[in-house]
Amino acid sequence: MTIKEMADACGWKLLAGEEGTDAKVDGCYIGDLLSWVMARALSGNVWLTVMGNINAVAVAALTDVAGVVLAEDAALDEAAKTRAEMQGMPIYSCPENLYETALKVAEQLGQGHG
Amino acid sequence: MSMLHLHYVVPGDDFTRAGEASGDVKHKLKRLGYEPDAIRRVAIAMYEGEINMVIHAGGGEATVDIDPDKVDILLQDHGPGIADVSKAMQAGWSTAPDNVRSLGFGAGMGLPNMKKYTDVMEIESEVGVGTTVHMVVNPGQK
Numbered sequence: 001m002t003i004k005e006m007a008d009a010c011g012w013k014l015l016a017g018e019e020g021t022d023a024k025v026d027g028c029y030i031g032d033l034l035s036w037v038m039a040r041a042l043s044g045n046v047w048l049t050v051m052g053n054i055n056a057v058a059v060a061a062l063t064d065v066a067g068v069v070l071a072e073d074a075a076l077d078e079a080a081k082t083r084a085e086m087q088g089m090p091i092y093s094c095p096e097n098l099y100e101t102a103l104k105v106a107e108q109l110g111q112g113h114g
Numbered sequence: 115m116s117m118l119h120l121h122y123v124v125p126g127d128d129f130t131r132a133g134e135a136s137g138d139v140k141h142k143l144k145r146l147g148y149e150p151d152a153i154r155r156v157a158i159a160m161y162e163g164e165i166n167m168v169i170h171a172g173g174g175e176a177t178v179d180i181d182p183d184k185v186d187i188l189l190q191d192h193g194p195g196i197a198d199v200s201k202a203m204q205a206g207w208s209t210a211p212d213n214v215r216s217l218g219f220g221a222g223m224g225l226p227n228m229k230k231y232t233d234v235m236e237i238e239s240e241v242g243v244g245t246t247v248h249m250v251v252n253p254g255q256k
Contacts, residue, residue: 035223038158039230043150051218055165058133062140062157064150079130087137 001025001108003046003067003090010104012069012092016081019088023066028105030098034059041065046105048098050074057083057091067091071098116179116186118142124164126173129217135176136160143180152253155231156185159249162224163189169214170194171245187232187249195241203229203237 004021007014014021029041030048034055041047043064049056052070057080060068067090070076076084076091084091094101120142122135140157160176167174171193179186196202203225210220229235234250 032218033221033223034218035162035221035227038161039223039227043154053217054130055132055217055219058137058161061137062133062161063154083130 006046006105006108007067007069007090007092009108010094010101012094015070015076015091015093016084017067017088017090019085020067021090023090025066025109028102028109029065030102038063048101048105050098052076052080052091054080054083056080057087057089060084060089060091061087069094069101071096071101116181118146118178118180120176120178120180122176122178124167124173124176126168126171128173129168132164132168133161135164135178139178139180139185143185146180148185149253152185152251156187156251159228159231159235159251160187160189162227163187163247163249165219166224167191167193169210169219174244183252185251185253187247187251189247189249190244191246192244195243195245196237196239197241199237199239 002022003025025046026044029045031037032049032051038059041063045065047065047068052075070093125131136157143153171191174191177188205226206222208220208222214220232249233252233255236248239245
C-alpha cells in the first residue's frame with residue numbers, strides 16, 4: 001500500500017511532502033536516536049518518531065523511508081517542513097503514542113495478530 | 115583522475131545544512147546507477163561525518179571521488195582534533211554537548227557507523243590541528 005492509503009486509514013494528518021505520498025510502505029521502524037535509525041531503518045519503512053527537526057528529515061531522505069509519522073502530535077519545525085517539502089518526504093502527525101501508532105500500522109500491513 | 119570529482123564545504127554550527135553534501139552525493143550515485151546498498155552506505159557514512167564536523171569542528175570540507183568500482187570520501191576539518199581516536203571509535207563514547215543530544219545525535223555512534231558502513235576507514239587526528247577521515251566504499255562489498 002502507499003503511505004497515503006495508510007495515512008488515510010490511520011487518520012494521520014499530512015504536515016509536509018505531499019509530492020512523495022505515493023511511496024510504497026512495506027514495513028515500519030520506530031526510534032528517535034538519529035544515528036541508530038539511520039543505520040537500521042529500511043527503504044520502504046514508515047518511520048515512527050517524535051523527532052521533528054531538519055536532521056530527522058535528512059535521515060528520512062538518506063534511508064529512503066516511505067514517510068515519517070510524528071506521534072503524540074510532536075512538532076515539525078519550520079526548517080524541517082521546508083526541507084521535507086523540498087525533498088518530497090511525506091511527514092504526518094497523529095495524537096496517538098508510538099505504540100498505538102505501531103499497532104495501527106501493523107493492522108494496515110496485515111502484520112497484527114487480528 | 116576519477117570519473118567524478120566533487121568538493122563540498124560543510125558549514126560549522128549549522129545543523130540546517132548538514133546533510134546537503136551527503137544528499138547531493140546520494141543523488142549523483144543514484145543517477146549513475148550505483149546499487150542501492152552502496153549508495154546507502156556512502157550516504158550514512160558521509161552524513162555522520164558531516165554531523166561530526168558541524169558538532170565538533172566548526173565545519174570542514176568533503177571531497178568525494180566517484181569511480182565505477184569505488185567511492186572515495188575525504189573529510190577534513192581544522193577543529194580541536196581527537197585526543198584518543200581508539201576511544202572515539204568505541205560505540206557509545208561521546209563528547210557531544212546536551213543541545214546536540216536533544217537533536218537526536220550524540221549517542222556515540224557516529225564513528226562506529228562510519229566504520230561499519232565503509233570498506234576502508236582511516237582517521238588521522240592531531241589535537242589543536244584538526245582531523246582527517248578517509249573512507250572508501252566498494253559497491254558489491256560488505
